[in-house]
Amino acid sequence: MEKNSLSKVKISTENRYELSKVVREFVDYSDWGYRENEGNYSSERAQSNTYITGKKKSSVTSSIFIGGLHFGWNFNQFWGGKKLWSKGFVDSGDVNIVYDRSVESQKELRVEKHIEGSQSQVFATISLGPQSPTDAQIEKIVSNFWEFEDQISDSKKEIQDEISYKNQFxxxxxxxxxxxxxxxxxxxxxxxxxxxxxxxxxxxxxxxxxxxxxxxxxxxxxxxxxxxxxxxxxVEGLRPKINDNGSMGFELQDGVFKKFVSRAQENFDNSQKSKEDIQKEASAEEKMDAFFESIEFGVDTFSTINGSKFSITGIDDRHISIDVPGNKISDKVSLNIHELQSMLAADQNFKKVKDVNVFFGKPHGTQQYSYDLALYKKIKIRSTRSTLPTVPPxxxxxxxxxxxxxxxxxxxxxxxxxxxxxxxxxxxxxxxxxxxxxxxxxxxxxxxxxxxxxxxxxxxxxxxxxxxxxxxxxxxxxxxxxRADQRLEMLSILDEKIREKAIRCMKSLNKEILKIEGLNENYYIGAAYFLKLKKLSFNELWTDYLQPLLQDYVRGMYNEVGIMKNFEDVYQNACSDTLGQASDIDDSAEN
Known part of the structure; x- marks a missing residue:
């Protein structure tokens, strides 16, 4: 067997042992939590216990690295409901080891891949009945985990290997x-x-x-x-706005990062959807577009089931603004446009507001749902054009x-x-x-x-x-x-002679900087400064850019004047035969 193969077997054995230890403690912790709390979660008991890998548990997550993977473990109401201990995960991001005791007589250990917005892909299952898993069963499920993880990693590597990136980073x-x-x-x-x-x-x-x-x-x-x-x-915050009546108000607006992430999230979510889901959403969007194009904002009126009259006054990417003249509490209401689109794309026939409540998982409806239902009924009957996408992005x-x-x-x-x-x-x-x-x-x-x-x-x-x-x-x-000398290729846009002298000047200055007590390579002069030679002479570069920077470096030091004189002498000596105007070259690479 080759040396690399032996090394892989050794690492794999160590990984299996370490992960088996984590899963064993995780299972014992889950059993303790369920037993001590009769299935109900107690944050006080959880936080006072030091179980998994000796780390103090929190009500959310802790983590550890094994075999280059970042493992977390958690008990989450999103999966476990009120009996929070009944279902927990040891996960590495892509693949989870699940201890499912939601039915005490039918416990399971599973290896599965979580797929956002869809049912998880199960790779292996060990049925436990009413018993807790043995060490042998845990070792088996851990082996299944590494096998599945290796398959996913190999698949990722194949995809990544297909793309040859130009930049080393x-x-x-x-x-x-x-x-x-x-x-x-x-x-x-x-x-x-x-x-x-x-x-x-x-x-x-x-x-x-x-x-x-x-x-x-x-x-x-x-x-x-x-x-x-x-x-x-x-991220997000309140921003001033002018209301329709001319008064000043505030509205919640997404910040630059949240807006960016929302676009990425939309692409990610759509890429996970089936062709059928994409077709339904496209159909719903087309129906909505056709409907909004056909009405006159602020003029055409619609009615809820209870006979409440309202009109649409405007729409944007996220909301439908409506006017409800008969509403004494608030005559201005904002509807979530994505919720209406979800209703239109669903394989359901909404007849009552209660149906909308159930669809969105709300025990009690909101005022907006009655207006959503009214618009849903108007838009649902519209036909769509045949130009629908058939492939998820x-x-x-x-x-x-x-x-x-x-x-x-x-x-x-x-x-x-x-x-x-x-x-x-x-x-x-x-x-x-x-x-x-x-x-x-x-x-x-x-x-x-x-x-x-x-x-x-x-x-x-x-x-x-x-x-x-x-x-x-x-x-x-x-x-x-x-490092300062790591990006010298950016100077390739300069004339060859100027580039050579610029590099010599930069290195000479940086060598002198290193001699000053209190300064180090973090104070070096980078190559981007010398890109200014496309328009400036070496003298102008010194007086307008480098000298003020170096002055800031040494301000307050003993013999400040002498240090600056040395800097200038070194620079002038290194650049003496290149003084004069440089050629006019594109400066697009400047930092």
Whole structure:
């Protein structure tokens, strides 16, 4: 047997042992919780227990790494209902080991793949009857897990291998989900982030944003953090608006990141749907479009089952605004346009408001449902055109760039999103209630970040805010240092002689910087500064850009004047034979 094969067997054996230990403790913990609480969940008892891998349990999740996979375990009401201990998961993101005791006489251990919006794909099942699983049964289900996980990993690798990315960091981002480029000023971190984003959304076709289609460009998001940036800018918040009557009011609006994630989520969800579901939704959308085109806003009236008259005053991407003159409490009502579309796409015939309540899982209806039902009946009877899509859209990657990520107050900007952006909790498993959840159409709906969203941050190591960069955020990003001499290829747009002298000047300055006590490679001068030579002379570059930067570096130091004189001498000596105007060359690669 080859050395690599022996190593794989050894690693696999260690993984099986470690995961079997976790599942054993998880099962025992579940049994204890169910027995002690008679099937009902007790947060006090859960949080006081130190079961799985010796870590203190919480009411939500804990985690551990085994064999390069991030495992979490949880008991969640989404799956278990009121008897929260009756169903739990040990999961690695794609594949779950499920201990299902929802029927005590028919317990099961399963290996399954969770598919958002659809029934899970079951790979293996061990029926336990009324008994708890033995060690042998746990070892068997763990073996099934690794077999299934290997199949999925191989499938992923085959798909990824089909795409040859041009940038060396593209696959690193795809594997890590979140990365931050750190380094000295002017090292091309922002430009590199844009290259990677273009590489990924174009599937390796180009690293230049100018080569992308409009659709591909729409899958790249960009924001630059600053000290005044906050949660309401990034996630969601209240924004002023002018009401129809001219008065001032406020409305909840999504921030730049949430809007971006919503587009990615829509693509991800649609890619998981069947051809039939896509056809039904397209049909519903066409019927709605035809209906809204045929009516006159504010003039045509409609009636609910109870005879309440109303008219439609406007629509947008998310809401239908209606006017109800006879409503003494509120004559302005906003309907969720997606809920109406869901009703039209469903294989159901809604006759009463109660039917709508049941469809949306609401024990008690809302005022809006009576208007939804009235519009549903009007739109349902319309015929549709035959130009319907028959194939679900392909799942596509979305890349969000956060420039100068450390200049913002991270905890104030991300809030509860710390959990949702964790690579191990992407998708519904990492769903969270946002700060303004009580103002949503459905206050119980959770916001999550799908697996097709990738985040790139950039930061300068010498920025004074680096020291306060949130440690909770640090754990969720992979940090990659970009050195000053690592991106010299960006100078290829310069004339050859100027490029050679620019590199010599940069290296000479950086060598001198390293001699100063208190300075290190984080204070190096990056190549992006020298791209300005397309329009400036070396003297102008020194007086207008490099000298002020270096002055900030050494301000307050002993012999500040002498240090600056040395910097200038080194620069002038290195660049002495290249002084003068440089040729006019495209500066598109500047950071």
């Amino acid at each position: 593209s696959n690193i981002l795809l594997d890590s989900k979140n990365i931050i480029f750190r380094g000295a000023p002017g090292t091309g971190k922002t430009y590199l982030a844009n290259e990677i984003a273009a590489d990924i959304v174009s599937e390796g076709r180009s690293t230049e944003t100018k080569d992308l289609t409009n659709e591909e460009k729409s899958r790249i998001g960009f924001v630059q953090f600053h000290p005044s940036y906050d949660y309401t800018d990034f 392909k799942k596509k990657n979305f890349v969000f760039i956060i420039d100068e990520i450390n200049r913002g107050e991270i905890s104030k900007i991300f809030g509860e999103l710390f959990f949702a952006i964790d690579p191990g909790y992407r998708g519904t498993a990492g769903g969270i209630l946002t700060h303004y959840a009580n103002l949503h159409d459905n206050p119980e709906s959770k916001f999550s970040i799908p697996k097709n969203v990738y985040i790139i941050g950039t930061m300068n190591d010498i920025d004074r805010s680096v020291d306060s960069f949130d440690f909770a955020m640090r754990r969720r990003f992979r940090f990659i240092q970009i």
